[in-house]
Amino acid sequence: xxxxxxxxxxxxxxxxxxxxxxxxxxxxxxxxxxxxxxxxxxxxxxxxxxxxxxxxxxxxxxxxxxxxx
Numbered sequence: 001x002x003x004x005x006x007x008x009x010x011x012x013x014x015x016x017x018x019x020x021x022x023x024x025x026x027x028x029x030x031x032x033x034x035x036x037x038x039x040x041x042x043x044x045x046x047x048x049x050x051x052x053x054x055x056x057x058x059x060x061x062x063x064x065x066x067x068x069x
Contacts (some may be wrong), residue, residue, distance in 0.1 A: 033050075
């Protein structure tokens with residue numbers, strides 16, 4: 001989902017009174033490189049791409065685990 005549409009959509013969802021089931025929400029700790037600010041994120045495009053790829057693999061693995069349950 002595009003960032004420009006995600007925030008209003010989320011706001012509208014909460015405005016209707018919907019709230020996610022807190023027991024079903026999941027989070028994970030960061031296992032990849034963290035960037036402290038935008039300048040460090042954009043300073044090394046190769047490191048940024050590798051970090052995004054790693055995050056995508058982690059997220060895909062978590063979704064796959066959930067779908068197998």
